[in-house]
Amino acid sequence: MDVAAARELGAGIAVIALAGVGIGIGNIFSALVTSIARNPSARDQVFGLGILGFALTEAVALFALLIAFLILFA
Amino acid sequence: MAAESIKIEPLEQFDLHRVLGGLGVNFTQANLVMVIGAMLVMALLFYGARPRAVVPGRLQAAAELAHDFIYRMAIDQIGPEGKRFFPFLFTLFFFVLMGNLLGLIPFVFTYTSHIAVTAALAIMVIVLVTVVALMEHGLNFFTYFFPAGAPVWLAPLIVPIEIISYLSRPVSLSIRLFANMVAGHVMFAVFATFIVMLGSIGVIGMLGAAGPLAINVVLMGFELLVAALQAYVFAILTCIYLHDAVHLH
Numbered sequence: 530m531d532v533a534a535a536r537e538l539g540a541g542i543a544v545i546a547l548a549g550v551g552i553g554i555g556n557i558f559s560a561l562v563t564s565i566a567r568n569p570s571a572r573d574q575v576f577g578l579g580i581l582g583f584a585l586t587e588a589v590a591l592f593a594l595l596i597a598f599l600i601l602f603a
Numbered sequence: 604m605a606a607e608s609i610k611i612e613p614l615e616q617f618d619l620h621r622v623l624g625g626l627g628v629n630f631t632q633a634n635l636v637m638v639i640g641a642m643l644v645m646a647l648l649f650y651g652a653r654p655r656a657v658v659p660g661r662l663q664a665a666a667e668l669a670h671d672f673i674y675r676m677a678i679d680q681i682g683p684e685g686k687r688f689f690p691f692l693f694t695l696f697f698f699v700l701m702g703n704l705l706g707l708i709p710f711v712f713t714y715t716s717h718i719a720v721t722a723a724l725a726i727m728v729i730v731l732v733t734v735v736a737l738m739e740h741g742l743n744f745f746t747y748f749f750p751a752g753a754p755v756w757l758a759p760l761i762v763p764i765e766i767i768s769y770l771s772r773p774v775s776l777s778i779r780l781f782a783n784m785v786a787g788h789v790m791f792a793v794f795a796t797f798i799v800m801l802g803s804i805g806v807i808g809m810l811g812a813a814g815p816l817a818i819n820v821v822l823m824g825f826e827l828l829v830a831a832l833q834a835y836v837f838a839i840l841t842c843i844y845l846h847d848a849v850h851l852h
Contacts, residue, residue, distance in 0.1 A: 598786070
């Protein structure tokens with residue numbers, strides 16, 4: 530297997546982490562929707578927390594994406 | 604094929620070039636955008652605060668909104684002591700926000716897309732947090748690494764974990780912002796190159812190029828969200844770290 534092929538395979542493998550991130554973000558927003566539906570008056574406080582959790586989880590996706598970009602282009 | 608000759612080079616946009624002849628030092632376009640961003644924030648505050656009207660105009664309302672947003676965040680997260688850190692948090696938030704937002708204007712450099720910039724900010728934050736904790740609590744600060752009430756025989760396990768998590772804060776803080784910006788702009792570049800590639804293979808390609816163009820338009824909206832969100836996350840994590848420093852858990 531030549532280096533170019535291995536490089537593209539490696540980039541593909543690196544973004545498998547996105548599966549976990551997808552589950553995580555789905556969990557965060559499902560919990561957010563549930564909590565707002567149960568107690569709509571808590572929306573302002575809970576929304577900020579949800580967005581914070583989303584950003585922290587999304588960062589993991591970006592770490593994986595960054596590794597993929599490094600493999601591909603650096 | 605013409606399309607073969609077009610290469611995707613998404614990292615090219617992050618190259619630094621000297622502007623204004625370097626001004627005697629290494630003055631790059633990143634520094635120029637930093638100066639412009641700082642000027643914009645200062646102009647907003649200066650011209651926004653000048654009317655001092657009871658019923659604020661548009662500019663004054665924007666300045667007051669910006670002030671109150673960070674002020675409320677500092678008080679909510681840190682507690683009454685948050686007032687002391689408000690100027691720092693305000694500067695940090697708007698420096699990052701300006702970097703993210705100005706970078707979305709085509710041909711404007713995104714200075715937050717360089718690890719050197721975000722790492723410098725994150726190291727500044729973590730040094731400040733450590734100094735504040737040491738000043739507030741003296742050597743009591745080191746009990747931070749061993750939560751009260753945990754069984755003593757767990758100390759060899761808990762203390763290293765707490766130290767590692769403390770030291771990994773600046774790493775995650777800087778890489779989060781930097782990776783978000785790089786990934787967004789690389790995505791722009793990749794889809795923009797698709798447009799050029801498709802456009803170079805004839806009429807059908809040109810019609811097909813509407814696809815990546817539409818994706819780039821949607822992506823711009825998403826990146827506006829990400830730009831504001833990452834500045835918010837950077838500021839709120841700084842708040843949370845400062846809360847830990849002031850209250851020790």
